[in-house]
Amino acid sequence: MLQVFDENYLDIDGIEEEVAREEVLLASAQGVTEDPADVSTISKEIRDMRLLHCKARGSMEHGKYTPRIDWIPSRTTSKITRQNVNEVLDSVGTRGQRKIKIGRAGRASSFSVTAEALDGRVTIITGRKESGKSHLAKMIVRGLLDHGAYCIIFDLNDEYASIGLRGDGSKTQVADKVVTRKPTRDLKFSLGSAGLRSMTSLLQHSLEMPGTTMREFMRIWEAMESKNEVSMASLSNYIQMWRCNEFVRDALYARYYTLSNSGLFTDAEDKMFSLEGFFRSHPDGGALVISLSRVSPLNRRMTVELILSKLVELLEQRSIPPVFLLSEEAHLYLRETYWEDLITRMRHFGVFTIFVTNQPDAIKQEIYRQADNIFLYNFSNDADLSLVAQASMIDTDTVKSIVRTLPPRMCLVLGHAVNNLPVLVSVDEFDSPPTGITRRFFDTRVELPAYMP
Ligand SMILES: Nc1ncnc2c1ncn2[C@@H]1O[C@H](COP(=O)(O)OP(=O)(O)OP(=O)(O)O)[C@@H](O)[C@H]1O
Ligand SMILES: [Mg+2]
Numbered sequence: 001m002l003q004v005f006d007e008n009y010l011d012i013d014g015i016e017e018e019v020a021r022e023e024v025l026l027a028s029a030q031g032v033t034e035d036p037a038d039v040s041t042i043s044k045e046i047r048d049m050r051l052l053h054c055k056a057r058g059s060m061e062h063g064k065y066t067p068r069i070d071w072i073p074s075r076t077t078s079k080i081t082r083q084n085v086n087e088v089l090d091s092v093g094t095r096g097q098r099k100i101k102i103g104r105a106g107r108a109s110s111f112s113v114t115a116e117a118l119d120g121r122v123t124i125i126t127g128r129k130e131s132g133k134s135h136l137a138k139m140i141v142r143g144l145l146d147h148g149a150y151c152i153i154f155d156l157n158d159e160y161a162s163i164g165l166r167g168d169g170s171k172t173q174v175a176d177k178v179v180t181r182k183p184t185r186d187l188k189f190s191l192g193s194a195g196l197r198s199m200t201s202l203l204q205h206s207l208e209m210p211g212t213t214m215r216e217f218m219r220i221w222e223a224m225e226s227k228n229e230v231s232m233a234s235l236s237n238y239i240q241m242w243r244c245n246e247f248v249r250d251a252l253y254a255r256y257y258t259l260s261n262s263g264l265f266t267d268a269e270d271k272m273f274s275l276e277g278f279f280r281s282h283p284d285g286g287a288l289v290i291s292l293s294r295v296s297p298l299n300r301r302m303t304v305e306l307i308l309s310k311l312v313e314l315l316e317q318r319s320i321p322p323v324f325l326l327s328e329e330a331h332l333y334l335r336e337t338y339w340e341d342l343i344t345r346m347r348h349f350g351v352f353t354i355f356v357t358n359q360p361d362a363i364k365q366e367i368y369r370q371a372d373n374i375f376l377y378n379f380s381n382d383a384d385l386s387l388v389a390q391a392s393m394i395d396t397d398t399v400k401s402i403v404r405t406l407p408p409r410m411c412l413v414l415g416h417a418v419n420n421l422p423v424l425v426s427v428d429e430f431d432s433p434p435t436g437i438t439r440r441f442f443d444t445r446v447e448l449p450a451y452m453p
Contacts, residue, residue, distance in 0.1 A: 127377020
């Protein structure tokens, strides 16, 4: 089984000389039209001959795939046939039952990934700007919802809220499973529901609270908890009354004011968001879209930190089922140490991340190495190209030559989803309202009268 990864003209010694001679002859010898031996056709055919560069991906014996490539077939008597991608993939092994159709591959009329191939896995979707990454991510999320899964989406560009709607605005069957929340608007936390663990990790990582202050904070928390009065209001009182060093008190106050001014915290029962509540109210799966657009970087980081630590806590207690986490441009809000956590510890608890990025260098090499599925769109920049080529699980030749020439809306799928045989997929249209379109200066300008400032 061979996969073509590149194509060029056949170069045989002297062919350029031959081409040049023929061109000169043609130009100078006017009137010579006789060619009884039909030499010119043969010569044209030779000049047009193409060489297909292939990689051996295994062999088929009696309809079964083996990864063995330790023999080569005859060059003269072999017959070459095209294979149907789906048949090849199915002969390698089962990929799962829950299909998510994303497009077409080769001559096959449809190509699907399966929900099982993403389940328990780390997936990366990358490619240059406007190549279609979010488009594919939306298809995958809608597919996962169709199969009853839970997704949490960190949405930077307000793109995912309409994931349950069709282009004409009508509802699909998953529309009621999508919940959109925006930090400070309708996504607020209470100290009690966040819990000590999330709060200390938030203070330590997002607000850089020093160790001594942290110790005092934990003691204050214990005191509040023993009296059953964990809240923002009592935190302020406790800090005021607490017997401690003035520097520590100042440090505590500084953090308290940051928390309270962020608008992310509330003491009102009816205004606070409950992650558990979201799961309970959607027994057949659902998507929680956390809209991070126009949210300050600090609030973004705090929200993500609180959601993730709550998620892990609930998963540890086994009070919620595993979830898929879709994270676009994660380097903008995910702190360094969370990356490895997400792909190792959190994955075991049941957080399966799909990273989407147009900056492949924002994702560390270790993460690529742990990735189970990669959807690669076009990259024309050489640095990006060598980075993804090195990082992906197949040979660099294939990645470099295929990805460099990929037209928009086509992607190379690698990994588990395609049984480790790289497949080129032409991604389908997706029926949803247009979103995430970059706001432009001239689009809005045309309607304004010329004299308007
Ligand atoms: N397979 C496809 N069929 C039809 N339209 C597509 C397809 N893929 C992408 N598009 C359209 O192309 C545009 C850009 O796609 P998309 O927003 O998914 O790109 P992106 O890679 O996420 O870009 P960015 O890096 O800016 O986030 C969108 O308007 C989208 O609807
Ligand atoms: Mg996008």
